[in-house]
Amino acid sequence: MPDTLRTETAAGVRSIVLARPDAYNTITPRLRDELARAIDEADADPDIRVILLRADGPAFCAGYGLDWSTEMQAAESISDRVWDSAMDMRMMSTFVDTYMKLWYATKPTIAAVHGWCIAGGTDMVLCADIVIAGEDASFGYPPSRVWGTPTTAMWVYRLGFERAKRYLLTGDEIPAREAAEVGLILECVPDDELLDRAMALARRMAQVPTNQLQMLKLLCNQTAENMGLASSRTLGTLFDGVARHTQEGRDFVQRATEMGFREAVRERDDPFGDYGSRRRTDG
Numbered sequence: 001m002p003d004t005l006r007t008e009t010a011a012g013v014r015s016i017v018l019a020r021p022d023a024y025n026t027i028t029p030r031l032r033d034e035l036a037r038a039i040d041e042a043d044a045d046p047d048i049r050v051i052l053l054r055a056d057g058p059a060f061c062a063g064y065g066l067d068w069s070t071e072m073q074a075a076e077s078i079s080d081r082v083w084d085s086a087m088d089m090r091m092m093s094t095f096v097d098t099y100m101k102l103w104y105a106t107k108p109t110i111a112a113v114h115g116w117c118i119a120g121g122t123d124m125v126l127c128a129d130i131v132i133a134g135e136d137a138s139f140g141y142p143p144s145r146v147w148g149t150p151t152t153a154m155w156v157y158r159l160g161f162e163r164a165k166r167y168l169l170t171g172d173e174i175p176a177r178e179a180a181e182v183g184l185i186l187e188c189v190p191d192d193e194l195l196d197r198a199m200a201l202a203r204r205m206a207q208v209p210t211n212q213l214q215m216l217k218l219l220c221n222q223t224a225e226n227m228g229l230a231s232s233r234t235l236g237t238l239f240d241g242v243a244r245h246t247q248e249g250r251d252f253v254q255r256a257t258e259m260g261f262r263e264a265v266r267e268r269d270d271p272f273g274d275y276g277s278r279r280r281t282d283g
Contacts, residue, residue: 018060026062059115083241132201146249
């Protein structure tokens with residue numbers, strides 16, 4: 001049985017629920033593998049027509065479990081071998097390929113987001129066909145300030161060139177209402193209505209024959225494929241590794257090793273006054 005998520009089924013809808021609430025559903029290799037299996041199983045089940053991704057706890061997904069990933073890079077830095085970019089890309093592709101299952105699943109995928117959905121959490125959730133968020137949700141890619149690039153590269157396809165650049169070139173936090181206004185997500189709803197709204201849409205879709213859903217999803221997604229989504233994703237995954245191994249990226253890992261990851265993140269974000277830095281300042 002998986003220990004990072006659970007599944008529920010009703011009315012042709014398979015809910016996949018991230019279930020690491022105490023860890024803000026941060027991404028680990030175990031979650032990656034269990035999420036991949038859960039999506040594949042739902043897509044292969046003839047009784048399932050729609051896949052709904054949601055989460056337990058105070059946050060949808062606060063990105064990667066960076067304690068383990070910074071430790072991995074710190075260990076790498078004292079190795080006798082130089083950074084292997086090809087190996088790094090193979091490793092990161094195992095995560096990216098899992099997120100992209102939400103995109104390439106033949107059936108519609110909906111994400112219901114609350115709380116933080118940042119960094120690697122956006123790599124995951126922006127691969128869903130439709131994203132609905134509660135008013136307390138926040139999106140963003142703070143590692144664009146140092147130590148990362150969006151691996152699935154969905155930002156331009158959802159926002160267009162200028163808006164994607166506006167948010168990625170600052171790493172700014174995007175409250176759910178703003179995310180809906182600029183088109184990053186479908187809509188922002190009251191927090192206590194989030195699950196009902198997402199489930200109602202999923203069940204409405206599930207009334208359509210599966211083959212119709214599959215054809216219509218493929219028809220829409222093919223536009224992004226023709227625009228070069230696969231090559232953007234390859235570049236995003238490669239550049240993520242490069243960003244983690246620039247001098248600034250290595251300095252960030254060193255600071256995280258010395259002072260703890262959360263303090264290193266605060267040091268990075270304090271000049272921008274958002275994410276945890278803003279909330280700490282506001283009391």
